[in-house]
Amino acid sequence: MNEHLLTATNINRIFVSKQRSFTALDNINLTIGNHEFVSLLGPSGCGKSTFLRLVAGLDSASSGSLQMNGNNLDKPGRDRGVVFQQYSLLPWLLAWQNVAFALKKEKNMRAAEKKELAYHFLDLVGLNGFEEIYPSQMSGGMQQRVAIARALVIKPPLLLMDEPFGALDAQTRRDMQDLLVTIFKETRSSVLFVTHDVDEAVYLSDRVYVMATNPGRIAKQIDIHLSADKDWSIQLSEPFITYKKEILMELKKQKKNVHHSK
Amino acid sequence: MRFKLISVSGIILVLAVWSFVTYTGMVGSLFLPTPTAVILEAKKQVEDGIFFQDIWISFYRILIGFLLATLFALPIGVMMGTSKTWKAFWEPIVGFVRYMPVVAFIPMSILWFGTSDMQKFFIIFFGVFFQQVIMVADNCKTVKKSVVEVGLTLGLNRFEVIKDIVVKAAMPSIWDTLRTVWGWAWTYLVVAELVAATSGLGFRIMQAQRYLSTETIILGILTIGLLGLITDTIFGLLAKVMFPWHEKEKINN
Ligand SMILES: Nc1ncnc2c1ncn2[C@@H]1O[C@H](COP(=O)(O)OP(=O)(O)O)[C@@H](O)[C@H]1O
Ligand SMILES: [Mg+2]
Numbered sequence A: 001m002n003e004h005l006l007t008a009t010n011i012n013r014i015f016v017s018k019q020r021s022f023t024a025l026d027n028i029n030l031t032i033g034n035h036e037f038v039s040l041l042g043p044s045g046c047g048k049s050t051f052l053r054l055v056a057g058l059d060s061a062s063s064g065s066l067q068m069n070g071n072n073l074d075k076p077g078r079d080r081g082v083v084f085q086q087y088s089l090l091p092w093l094l095a096w097q098n099v100a101f102a103l104k105k106e107k108n109m110r111a112a113e114k115k116e117l118a119y120h121f122l123d124l125v126g127l128n129g130f131e132e133i134y135p136s137q138m139s140g141g142m143q144q145r146v147a148i149a150r151a152l153v154i155k156p157p158l159l160l161m162d163e164p165f166g167a168l169d170a171q172t173r174r175d176m177q178d179l180l181v182t183i184f185k186e187t188r189s190s191v192l193f194v195t196h197d198v199d200e201a202v203y204l205s206d207r208v209y210v211m212a213t214n215p216g217r218i219a220k221q222i223d224i225h226l227s228a229d230k231d232w233s234i235q236l237s238e239p240f241i242t243y244k245k246e247i248l249m250e251l252k253k254q255k256k257n258v259h260h261s262k
Numbered sequence B: 001m002r003f004k005l006i007s008v009s010g011i012i013l014v015l016a017v018w019s020f021v022t023y024t025g026m027v028g029s030l031f032l033p034t035p036t037a038v039i040l041e042a043k044k045q046v047e048d049g050i051f052f053q054d055i056w057i058s059f060y061r062i063l064i065g066f067l068l069a070t071l072f073a074l075p076i077g078v079m080m081g082t083s084k085t086w087k088a089f090w091e092p093i094v095g096f097v098r099y100m101p102v103v104a105f106i107p108m109s110i111l112w113f114g115t116s117d118m119q120k121f122f123i124i125f126f127g128v129f130f131q132q133v134i135m136v137a138d139n140c141k142t143v144k145k146s147v148v149e150v151g152l153t154l155g156l157n158r159f160e161v162i163k164d165i166v167v168k169a170a171m172p173s174i175w176d177t178l179r180t181v182w183g184w185a186w187t188y189l190v191v192a193e194l195v196a197a198t199s200g201l202g203f204r205i206m207q208a209q210r211y212l213s214t215e216t217i218i219l220g221i222l223t224i225g226l227l228g229l230i231t232d233t234i235f236g237l238l239a240k241v242m243f244p245w246h247e248k249e250k251i252n253n
Helices: A048-056 A095-101 A111-124 A140-153 A170-187 A198-204 A232-236 A238-261 B002-023 B035-048 B050-082 B084-097 B103-113 B117-141 B145-153 B158-192 B201-210 B214-242 B244-252
Strands: A004-016 A021-033 A037-041 A063-068 A080-083 A158-162 A190-195 A207-212 A217-223
Touching: A004 A048, A004 A190, A021 A048, A021 A190, A021 A217, A037 A048, A037 A198, A048 A063, A048 A080, A048 A158, A048 A190, A080 A140, A080 B145, A095 A111, A095 A140, A111 A140, A140 A158, A140 A170, A170 A198, A170 A232, A190 A198, A198 A232, A198 A238, A207 A238, A217 A238, A232 A238, B002 B035, B035 B050, B035 B214, B050 B084, B050 B117, B050 B158, B050 B201, B050 B214, B084 B117, B103 B117, B117 B158, B145 B158, B158 B201, B158 B214, B201 B214, B214 B244
Parallel strands: A037 A190, A037 A207, A080 A158, A158 A190
Antiparallel strands: A004 A021, A004 A063, A207 A217
16 A cells, blocks of 8 residues: 655765765655655755755656656656745746746646636735736745745645745744645645754644755654644644654754764 | 936037047147038038938948847857757857958958848858857856746746746846847948948948048047947837836846
């Protein structure tokens, strides 16, 4: 029985240059189930983006197998929506055109229909009334909302997000997290979420993979059981803090090890 | 507004110095004509009907030469800027030819095209085409990898990524390239009309040189300068209309 949407088995990614070869990912094994929200958490440089790019099909593993619904992932595809960290909107398109751009390959859809859908998804991410402006006229938070709308509009079974809120201020970041919780409940797509923020990971995820660096690897897997109807106040609850402690201890252990090995 | 005043005052200063050194006789009229002489020459040329005829024929030659060059340079430049294979193919040819002096090709061009307008188109084409190719290729190379990857993740193929993302993203800088090279095209005009021409601004200047008719030369030079300035302004205005998003981007950052 295989109910997993995504299965990564023994993934290695070694970057080879003339001077040296560098192991960015060392034997990664993980799964993402249907309707599951999975986070990769770890310090900068532990290979989070590298792994996400493999799943997005923008890069290939040196060895190992990466399958989605039993098919090998070796090129980008519309079954995976990607939200990059920043600067990913097309600056020459208006907000709604950026979203509709994702529907370019829908040959059977009329232009008016695409526009309607784009408007709908902008509404979903809270950008009602901002459809007709250029990315350069938006704040970072608004740009990221458009990027999310663009990723959602193709209704991908798997949503890949690489530190999507990393460049936002604390308040906007919290708003966006709540927005994501709401959207996730509605769309029920699976999410692979990359972050280095412990609270964010615990708040949003069903499962967190804590990664370690040098070589990039998975150090610990933590299943999170919080109410599906959570809101921000859950971050003050007992179980939330227990999860957080567990992750922080793991990260701390890593630091110590680095210290010893020096 | 303030900057417009500053610009105007710069022009006035040059005119003032010119007037001063010529009207006082500090510089002989053989070396530099007075503004009055140039204006009288302009009046005469307008009355003879050659003034606007020269402008038109020169403009026509530059335009056709430039458009032909652009027509070929755009696709080749984009190919070079987006594909290592095409770059490997075109780079030696373009890199080699672009250092050849245009003037040296005049005898060959007459041999090939006679004294027709084709010969003038060719000289202007030759002067700007290779620069355009190199610069357009560079414009495409500066497009951010992140927007290219957006296209890939949305399922676009290579050709679609180039057409719908790279070219669109590079368009404002490509336009700047065309604007710059259009300026150079005017400088090749005189070269194109150096020999085997019977009309045009460049021809008028070369002919006047034989009779040391300096007011005709200065008038020709000023006319070319003015036309260059006007067309450059048009390029700038069109950029604002075509790339409103780009203007806003500049202001915001
Ligand atoms: N294309 C590449 N070539 C060489 N090294 C790379 C490349 N991409 C990433 N790396 C290296 O792999 C490591 C992991 O990078 P990355 O996945 O971006 O980390 P993270 O996203 O967790 O901060 C880093 O040390 C980085 O320098
Ligand atoms: Mg990263």
